[in-house]
Amino acid sequence: MSAPQKVIRRANAGTTEAPWVRWTLIGIALLFMFLFLILPLAAVATEALRKGFGAYLEALKEPDAWSAIRLTLITAAIAVPLNLVFGVAAAWAIAKFEFRGKAVLTTLVDLPFAVSPVVAGLIYVLVFGAQGWFGPWLAAHDIKIIFAVPGIVLATVFVTFPFIARELIPLMQAQGTDEEQAAIVLGATGWQTFWRVTLPNIKWGLLYGVILCNARAMGEFGAVSVVSGHIRGQTNTMPLHVEVLYNEYQSVAAFAVASLLAILAVVTLVIKSVIEWRHEREMKAIAELPPERPATV
Amino acid sequence: MSGVTSSALSSATAPLSRPGRRNNRVLPGFNLTLGYALLYLCLIVLIPLSALVFKTFTLTWDQFWVAVTAPRVMASYRLTFGASLIAALVNLVFGLLLAWVLVRYKFPGKKIIDALVDLPFALPTAVAGISLTALLAGNGWVGQYLEPHGIKLAFTPAGVVVALIFVGLPFVVRTVQPVLEDTEKELEEAATSLGATRLQTFTRVIFPSILPALLTGFAMAFARAIGEYGSVIFIAGNMPMISEITPLIIIGKLEQYDYAGATAVALVMLVISFLLLLVINGLQGWQRRRSES
Numbered sequence: 001m002s003a004p005q006k007v008i009r010r011a012n013a014g015t016t017e018a019p020w021v022r023w024t025l026i027g028i029a030l031l032f033m034f035l036f037l038i039l040p041l042a043a044v045a046t047e048a049l050r051k052g053f054g055a056y057l058e059a060l061k062e063p064d065a066w067s068a069i070r071l072t073l074i075t076a077a078i079a080v081p082l083n084l085v086f087g088v089a090a091a092w093a094i095a096k097f098e099f100r101g102k103a104v105l106t107t108l109v110d111l112p113f114a115v116s117p118v119v120a121g122l123i124y125v126l127v128f129g130a131q132g133w134f135g136p137w138l139a140a141h142d143i144k145i146i147f148a149v150p151g152i153v154l155a156t157v158f159v160t161f162p163f164i165a166r167e168l169i170p171l172m173q174a175q176g177t178d179e180e181q182a183a184i185v186l187g188a189t190g191w192q193t194f195w196r197v198t199l200p201n202i203k204w205g206l207l208y209g210v211i212l213c214n215a216r217a218m219g220e221f222g223a224v225s226v227v228s229g230h231i232r233g234q235t236n237t238m239p240l241h242v243e244v245l246y247n248e249y250q251s252v253a254a255f256a257v258a259s260l261l262a263i264l265a266v267v268t269l270v271i272k273s274v275i276e277w278r279h280e281r282e283m284k285a286i287a288e289l290p291p292e293r294p295a296t297v
Numbered sequence: 298m299s300g301v302t303s304s305a306l307s308s309a310t311a312p313l314s315r316p317g318r319r320n321n322r323v324l325p326g327f328n329l330t331l332g333y334a335l336l337y338l339c340l341i342v343l344i345p346l347s348a349l350v351f352k353t354f355t356l357t358w359d360q361f362w363v364a365v366t367a368p369r370v371m372a373s374y375r376l377t378f379g380a381s382l383i384a385a386l387v388n389l390v391f392g393l394l395l396a397w398v399l400v401r402y403k404f405p406g407k408k409i410i411d412a413l414v415d416l417p418f419a420l421p422t423a424v425a426g427i428s429l430t431a432l433l434a435g436n437g438w439v440g441q442y443l444e445p446h447g448i449k450l451a452f453t454p455a456g457v458v459v460a461l462i463f464v465g466l467p468f469v470v471r472t473v474q475p476v477l478e479d480t481e482k483e484l485e486e487a488a489t490s491l492g493a494t495r496l497q498t499f500t501r502v503i504f505p506s507i508l509p510a511l512l513t514g515f516a517m518a519f520a521r522a523i524g525e526y527g528s529v530i531f532i533a534g535n536m537p538m539i540s541e542i543t544p545l546i547i548i549g550k551l552e553q554y555d556y557a558g559a560t561a562v563a564l565v566m567l568v569i570s571f572l573l574l575l576v577i578n579g580l581q582g583w584q585r586r587r588s589e590s
Contacts (some may be wrong), residue, residue: 029395033414037466125556177324221423240423265419269415
């Protein structure tokens with residue numbers, strides 16, 4: 001069946017360009033990608049390994065590097081689940097119900113994406129910093145938020161706030177409420193409906209949002225830089241540690257830590273692509289089902 | 298013509314979907330999830346953002362005006378907005394090209410290229426900053442070929458543009474790509490059979506249909522570039538009046554404990570971000586209406 005289609009497409013000069021135009025456009029696009037995306041990645045790898053693999057490993061064994069890695073993991077481990085719970089709750093309310101002010105709420109969810117990371121850090125300094133709203137009270141109770149781990153977590157939560165919600169809202173809106181309503185009418189509780197009906201439907205979108213949220217949480221620089229105070233071995237996350245090393249002209253060490261973050265980015269892209277391909281395949285499988293049996297999907 | 302049939306279709310199906318909507322309170326959890334979402338939104342986003350506004354009120358109007366229009370601050374606006382505009386324009390052109398090539402053509406490695414487009418979303422900005430600087434510095438892979446010709450990118454305003462092109466690259470591609478995938482080839486065939494050249498078909502048939510998406514992507518890339526900090530500070534050189542971006546002005550004021558001054562400049566940036574968010578929302582609404590009709 002595909003063979004005749006191909007013949008038609010090839011004969012159809014009206015919807016494509018001459019080969020030389022095609023290949024020129026592809027060539028320019030690939031050159032642009034090479035210069036702006038592949039070269040920077042390659043540069044991280046070569047700079048990190050400039051003095052050999054031994055020096056690379058030594059740089060990663062530094063106690064300060066370790067503490068930066070630990071802090072980054074802790075931050076992501078707190079920020080991502082918080083935004084996951086919010087994302088599911090917000091998407092459930094927005095996608096499954098009609099209420100006034102829904103459009104405003106949807107816009108507000110996106111707001112942190114519009115705010116500069118530096119401004120995001122600044123607002124927490126204004127609330128929790130020494131001269132901020134709660135500054136004197138916090139100082140009196142010996143609680144440190146700014147220039148300490150809680151501030152870093154808060155700033156990270158802010159910048160990664162919309163990721164999961166904005167992935168789930170359109171997905172759950174497109175899926176509608178029919179399946180959930182059927183489950184409720186058949187006697188399922190709200191939780192059962194969520195776990196058995198909604199969650200399986202949104203699992204890929206959810207995972208997609210989580211890995212993007214995680215990548216940003218581990219890589220955030222601007223917002224965290226404002227609230228961290230740059231105390232070596234204590235409040236430096238991996239991106240901040242990269243900056244410190246780079247400014248101290250420890251190029252190999254800086255790129256060694258940076259290479260871990262680059263690996264994280266590549267792994268994120270791989271997982272993301274796998275999710276997309278899986279989703280596409282599921283969509284195709286649903287589309288190919290005989291029309292008399294749609295209920296089994 | 299297809300617009301007429303589809304709108305007739307949608308008006309025919311609309312009454313069918315309405316009863317479902319009215320019944321949707323069958324589902325539980327509305328109060329809980331909306332309440333939690335609002336509480337979390339207020340605690341994490343709205344209350345801290347309002348601190349910015351309240352802190353600015355501690356300044357008199359004159360103090361505020363002096364803080365946000367000082368020559369060094371004005372120079373930073375010029376750089377931030379100018380470089381962001383140039384970078385977003387470059388991304389507009391190359392983003393459209395990339396989306397076009399990825400949707401319409403077949404070539405080896407296409408899936409990998411498609412996945413790589415999102416690299417700037419996944420790669421931490423600090424990493425992008427130091428690696429672009431290493432590439433463009435006088436002894437870097439790219440810089441060593443440019444500097445003999447008098448083209449200096451690292452530690453100049455031009456370097457800022459390069460970093461901002463990097464961070465904004467995925468936006469136009471990812472907004473245009475799905476729209477391009479949905480365009481109907483029949484329209485192009487009709488244009489061709491009516492005697493249009495391929496270029497005419499593109500400018501008169503395809504381009505108008507992707508214009509809303511293109512502008513949305515452009516505005517998103519521009520908005521992202523204005524706020525960008527991590528990738529820029531490594532490559533910019535950060536010379537006052539020349540290569541100092543506005544977010545760095547805020548950091549500088551904070552380091553001198555000038556909280557009010559930092560807040561005033563931050564408020565200017567926040568207001569601009571708000572406006573851009575509204576523009577982007579408007580563009581997305583336009584795009585949605587376009588794709589529905």
